[in-house]
Structure formats: C-alpha cells, structure tokens
Amino acid sequence: MLFNSISFALFLPVVFILYWFVTAKSLKWQNILLLVSSYFFYACWDYRFLFLLIFSTVLDFYTGIKISESNKITSKKFWFWTSVCINLGFLGVLKYYNFFASTFADVITTLGFKCHVTTLNVILPIGISFYTFHGLSYVIDIYKDKIKPTKNLIDYSVFVSFFPLLVAGPIERATHLLPQIQSKRNFDYTKAVDGLRQILWGLFKKVVIADNCAEYADLIFNNSSNYSGSTLVLGAVFFAFQIYGDFSGYSDIALGTARLFGIELLKNFSFPYFSRDIAEFWRRWHISLSSWFKDYLYIPLGGSKGGTWLKIRNTFIIFLVSGFWHGANWTFIAWGAFHALFFLPLLLFNKNRSHIEIVAKGKMLPSLKEFSSMLLTFLWVVLAWIFFRADTMPQAINYISHIFTSALFKMPEIRPSLVIMVLAVFIFMEWIGREKNYALENFAIHLSKPLQWAFHLLVFTVIILCMGKEQPFIYFQF
Amino acid sequence: MRKFIKNTSLFVLLIIVIFSALLIGTTKILNNKSYFLINENTDKIVFGHSHAANAFNDSLIDHLKNLGSSGESFFYTYYKAKKIIDANKQLKTVFIIFTNNQIEQRANSWIWSDKYLNHTFPKYAAFIDWEGYQLLMKHNWKSLFASECIALRENLYFISRLRKENNYITATEWGEYGTVNKVFTNEMSATKKGDLIIDSNYISEYSVNYLLKTIALLKMNKINVFLIRSPLHKDYSLTNNGKFLNFLNEHKLESLFLDFKDYPMQTNQFIDWEHLNVNGAREFSLFFNKLLADSLLQKYDKQFVIKQKIDKLILEKKHKSL
Numbered sequence: 001m002l003f004n005s006i007s008f009a010l011f012l013p014v015v016f017i018l019y020w021f022v023t024a025k026s027l028k029w030q031n032i033l034l035l036v037s038s039y040f041f042y043a044c045w046d047y048r049f050l051f052l053l054i055f056s057t058v059l060d061f062y063t064g065i066k067i068s069e070s071n072k073i074t075s076k077k078f079w080f081w082t083s084v085c086i087n088l089g090f091l092g093v094l095k096y097y098n099f100f101a102s103t104f105a106d107v108i109t110t111l112g113f114k115c116h117v118t119t120l121n122v123i124l125p126i127g128i129s130f131y132t133f134h135g136l137s138y139v140i141d142i143y144k145d146k147i148k149p150t151k152n153l154i155d156y157s158v159f160v161s162f163f164p165l166l167v168a169g170p171i172e173r174a175t176h177l178l179p180q181i182q183s184k185r186n187f188d189y190t191k192a193v194d195g196l197r198q199i200l201w202g203l204f205k206k207v208v209i210a211d212n213c214a215e216y217a218d219l220i221f222n223n224s225s226n227y228s229g230s231t232l233v234l235g236a237v238f239f240a241f242q243i244y245g246d247f248s249g250y251s252d253i254a255l256g257t258a259r260l261f262g263i264e265l266l267k268n269f270s271f272p273y274f275s276r277d278i279a280e281f282w283r284r285w286h287i288s289l290s291s292w293f294k295d296y297l298y299i300p301l302g303g304s305k306g307g308t309w310l311k312i313r314n315t316f317i318i319f320l321v322s323g324f325w326h327g328a329n330w331t332f333i334a335w336g337a338f339h340a341l342f343f344l345p346l347l348l349f350n351k352n353r354s355h356i357e358i359v360a361k362g363k364m365l366p367s368l369k370e371f372s373s374m375l376l377t378f379l380w381v382v383l384a385w386i387f388f389r390a391d392t393m394p395q396a397i398n399y400i401s402h403i404f405t406s407a408l409f410k411m412p413e414i415r416p417s418l419v420i421m422v423l424a425v426f427i428f429m430e431w432i433g434r435e436k437n438y439a440l441e442n443f444a445i446h447l448s449k450p451l452q453w454a455f456h457l458l459v460f461t462v463i464i465l466c467m468g469k470e471q472p473f474i475y476f477q478f
Numbered sequence: 479m480r481k482f483i484k485n486t487s488l489f490v491l492l493i494i495v496i497f498s499a500l501l502i503g504t505t506k507i508l509n510n511k512s513y514f515l516i517n518e519n520t521d522k523i524v525f526g527h528s529h530a531a532n533a534f535n536d537s538l539i540d541h542l543k544n545l546g547s548s549g550e551s552f553f554y555t556y557y558k559a560k561k562i563i564d565a566n567k568q569l570k571t572v573f574i575i576f577t578n579n580q581i582e583q584r585a586n587s588w589i590w591s592d593k594y595l596n597h598t599f600p601k602y603a604a605f606i607d608w609e610g611y612q613l614l615m616k617h618n619w620k621s622l623f624a625s626e627c628i629a630l631r632e633n634l635y636f637i638s639r640l641r642k643e644n645n646y647i648t649a650t651e652w653g654e655y656g657t658v659n660k661v662f663t664n665e666m667s668a669t670k671k672g673d674l675i676i677d678s679n680y681i682s683e684y685s686v687n688y689l690l691k692t693i694a695l696l697k698m699n700k701i702n703v704f705l706i707r708s709p710l711h712k713d714y715s716l717t718n719n720g721k722f723l724n725f726l727n728e729h730k731l732e733s734l735f736l737d738f739k740d741y742p743m744q745t746n747q748f749i750d751w752e753h754l755n756v757n758g759a760r761e762f763s764l765f766f767n768k769l770l771a772d773s774l775l776q777k778y779d780k781q782f783v784i785k786q787k788i789d790k791l792i793l794e795k796k797h798k799s800l
Binding site for chain 1: 479481482485486489492493496497619620623624627628630631634
C-alpha cells in the first residue's frame, strides 16, 4: 500500500475515524488499533514477511527486558549481543549475502581459482533496514542505561511498526517515540490541519516532482551513451530532484500522517539542496539516519576526537557504512566514499560546523558567496548521485566520462520545458519556506481563509493533473 | 474534531466536484469539438494491434488507412471504430487484425492492466461508455483512478491545442503504420523459441465480446468487415491451435477470415516472430494491394484465392532460390 495510492486514501480515514471516535477513550485500545492497522498496512505488501517483523519485535522486546534485569555484565552482554547478532544476521543474510558471496567468488576467480557460490533467490523484506535500526537503537539504549525497557509488548510493537514510518522511516528513537505511545494523545485541530498540509506537500513532491523527474532521469540514464554531456548533466539533476522529491515527500506524508494521530515523528529533511557545504548537507538530508550513525557508530568509534588518522578513519567508516546501508552494491559504497572525500577537508580544517543555520536566514536572497557555495555543493551532490543511480560501477564511470566531453556545452537534446518550469516553481516555494519545517507550512497563512482554501485546492488539482502511474518509493528497496 | 471532519469533508467534496467538472467538461468538449476525419478518398481501414501497425504500409495500398496501434485490444478498437465510422461515411471496408494472442488470456491485460490503463486508456477515456467503465472498474478500479487523472491531463492538453489541431486521430496517435528497421535473424529465432508459451485453453470472453460488438457495429453501418491475420514467421508456434479455429467456427466468422500467416517471408523481413519490419511490410503491402485490385473482396471463397496466390508465390520463390 503506497502513500500515493487509492488504497491508502481509503485506509487512512478509516483508521483515523476508528482511532478518534471508537478507541479514543482508551490508550490501550488506541495502541492496539495502531498496531493492527500497521500490521495490515505491512501485510498488504507481503503478509509472509509480517512474521519476520513480529519475530524481530518480540526478540528486541524480550532481550531489552533481559538486559535491564541482568545484574551481571556478562549476562547483559550475552542478551545484548544475541539481539544485535540476530537482527544484523537477518539483515546481513537477506540484504547482503548475495553481494558478499558474489564478491568473494569474483576475488577467488581473479586469483586463478575456481569458485562457485550459491546465491539466495529471496525478495528483500520491505522496511527491514528501517525496523532493524529501530530495534537496535532500543536495545543499545537499554544496554547503555539511557532508557528503561517497556514492559508492554503492544506499546513496543507500535514503536517498531507504526505504519507511517514502518517501511521507509524516519528511523525513530525509543527516547522520542515510545513516551508518546505510552501517554494519552489528545486531538489538536491546529496540528491535524498542519498534518494534512504536510501530507499535501509530500504528495506534491512525490507525484509532481519525483514522478515527473523520474521519467526523464530514467530515459537519460538508460540511454546515456546516446546523449551529449549537457543532457547527462540534466539527467543527473533530474535524478537529484527525483530522489529528493521521492524520499522527502514520503517523509512529509509520514510526519503529517503521524500528526493526525497526535504523534510527532523526527524530522528527516531540512532543505538539503540549500546547503553550503557537504557537512551541512548531511545535517539536512535523511537526518534520522545520519544521526543514528553518528550516535551509534561514529561517537562510539571516537568521533572527531583523537588524532588526524582516527578522524579520517571514522569519517570514512561512517560514510561507507551509510552508503552500504542503502544497498548491497559497490555503487552505494562509491557514493558514500565520494561524500567522505568532500567532507574530510571540512573536518580536518575544523570547518564542518560553519553552517548551522539555514542559508540567508531572515533575508530574501543569499549573498553571492552563499549562492556559489550552494551551487558548488549541489553540483557535487549531483555528481555523487550518479553512483547512487547507476546499476553498476562501469555504468557510473561511463556516465561521468561521457559528461566531460566537448558536448558538455551543447544545448541538451532533451528539454522538457514543463518539468523544468514546475521544478523552478518548486525551488522557489522551497526557498520561500526554508525557515519552516516544510515549505508549505506557512505558505498561504497570511491570506484570507477563502484564498487559503483556493491555494490548497490549486495544489491538490495540480497533484491530480500530474498524477501518473503509482511509482514505488525509491527508499522502499532499502 | 467536528470542525476538522467538517472542513476536511468539504475540502474532499470540493476536490471531487472540481475533478468531476473537469472530467465531464473535457469529455463534452472532446466529443463535440474534435474530429475523427480521415482522407475522403480512403474507403478501407485496418484496425488492430502491433501486427496491423507493422504489416500494412498504407502508402502502398490504395485507399487504405492503417489505424493499428501497439497493444490495442478489441475493447479499445470498439470505441475507436465507433468514432471513426461515425465521422467517415465514405468507409466501405474494415479489416480487423485477428491473431491468437488477441483472444488468449494476455488479451485481458491489454484491457485493464496498470500498463495499458496508463498508456492506452487515456486516449479513449472520453469515448468509453458506462458499460466499458463498469468492466474496467470491476477489474482494476485502483489504477483506473490514476489513469483518469492522466486522461484528464491529456484531454486538457488536447483542448488547449484545439485551434491548431482538432483531428483527434493524428493529435493523440490513435494509430498508424509503424516503420521498424530492426531485423530478425535465424540465430535469434533459434535462441528465443523458449519464449513462446502456448496458452490455448483460455479464451478471453471480454475481448471476444468486444470483437463481436465491433463486427455488429460495422455491419449495422453497412461496412464490410474482415478479420485478417498478417504474415507470421514459420517457426512461430502460436498459430494453428484448435481453439482459435474452433472459435471462428463457433461464431460463424470463417467467411470473414483472411489468413496470410503462411505468406513466404524471409526471417530477415521480420522484427520477431509476429511483426514485419519495413522490408516485410513493403512486400506484403504490395501483395495485398494487388489482391485488392484483383477484386479479392468480391470473390466467393476469398481464403481459397489467398491460399492459391500464396502457394504460387512459394513456388516462385523456390525457383528463384534454385
């Protein structure tokens, strides 16, 4: 069930009405309803993998209690590592086994030996990378005595499986989400309206921006050898907006949906393409994943404390792991490495926290310096996206090498003027709303009520007119 | 909470009203303002899927227009035929491509699968009747909504260009002869044989129903209708199965059937087993034109004449190769 599908448009109001009208008086029943709805939502994709989700939930729930109840450090460690190994074991086998097996076979063959490996023919369970990280953060936090485990399996299951975030995040923390699940929620009109507005903006990003850019990005990437350098640049730019519209659109719908149920989820995007350097980009792109890796990997490794080599090592580790988290392919690792290369100089010269606030805060336009930094960062990010989008490393390298030919300065062969115009409007709206949580948050707020309605109706009409085939969200595959 | 429900319901209602108004309005405009005219000298038309689109080079066949379109099922052909015959009273003959795959199970997906609802349906959305909509809703209501949105967008685009172009056939690519230069090789033919899956036990009642409706419609308008099978590769295994021929018998359609499947084409005159490339289409179109000029359609046993001509051609080609 996709967020941009008719099924979801029917599912959401039904759950909403049951939640606020039937189960509103009992927190327990509200949570049971959320859990049943979440499992139904997941089962609509493939009910067989529901058992894996339930197993992972029960495992982390009980190991969490066991860790907390253990008096001896050895016992704590045992339960902690049991949870970590089983969680990562499932993820490793289902997501990474084929990659490691085929890489191993390639290495052995290169060394002159014969090697046949058996690969698995299984579908990757949707959302596994997300719910595994939910569970891991919970167990790690208990192990480190940051939180106490919950004794209520329903509450914990809702924390792991809450349908807005189940399949593509944001990756929540128990410290943030669990207390909300355990306490009574009251309906708040303003928040609910804001939630709907965020859903509307998320749909716009997905249906109008991502799906339209996808058409041209696919066309150019799939026939890259036939196009000039300038068209290939355009293809990569289209992909940059496709993935941003797709993933941040999904996150907006997730956040808006959760708000309808009185729950606040972690912010996942904060206008990343207005970043002035890569460090700022990573504070604004897929924030819940970056902060997860920072807290559970980078800081335990020593973070940016220690010597230069330690800093370099930790930076590379976090970027490579982040790339690898996205998929079992060298292209994702290269994507991570590419970002690390641009991030390292900032870290080494202590410039990685130069830009904390949003660019040109309180101003209408950026300065020339700010504009050039944004443009440079954007171009670097676009270049890195080529690795992310390509199916193989040779394809990525070919694509980039084709860009840097004399035809780079020719007029692109593909110039979808309507899509470019829509993109320009989109960038303008994002720029105007960049100091808010999402661009549409306060966009028409100063207008009279009828004009506000007219504006939102217009946005919805544009979404309907631009709606095409339901495209799966890119991050579902991760 | 009440205020929220009230406002949200009102918003949804307004959206439904706007969407319905746009849909009804564009449908009306398209039905009233667009034209479906073909050349007034044209009195013969070919309908059908890619077999038709690739086989009949209408520039080589006198007074004939090819309106074949890739993946077109009989369902969409019916609505196309309705509009075309209404607007072109000079039409005397319609050929409808008729091969096995159009009445097999896969023909259903050409009507309502996501892919075809997204690509084919929008071109016909404004002309489909309630019965047609019921069929689509019954089998894929989820995608139908998204496809209606595409249809609305395309209708609006067509309407915005009405002053420049009001011929719906050409503006929306309703069908034409499609030139393909690709060449099928013996090697490809040998390696891809496994791709052929025979599904002779299932007949798509929906496709059949719309084929019969189209035939009835044409007959009612006093237009001669023929079912025609274009040349197929000799190794193509989905041709002569019992169900296909039984179907023609059961529906008393044998007398309308013109079968060219055994036309002696070389492998390099195909794109694959089923579709002719530009060379194949050229040779076949000239042959077909000659047959029409020799009054094939006025003959009593047309299929016998076709067989005779094909046999003669096979012999001639054999002699040439010797």
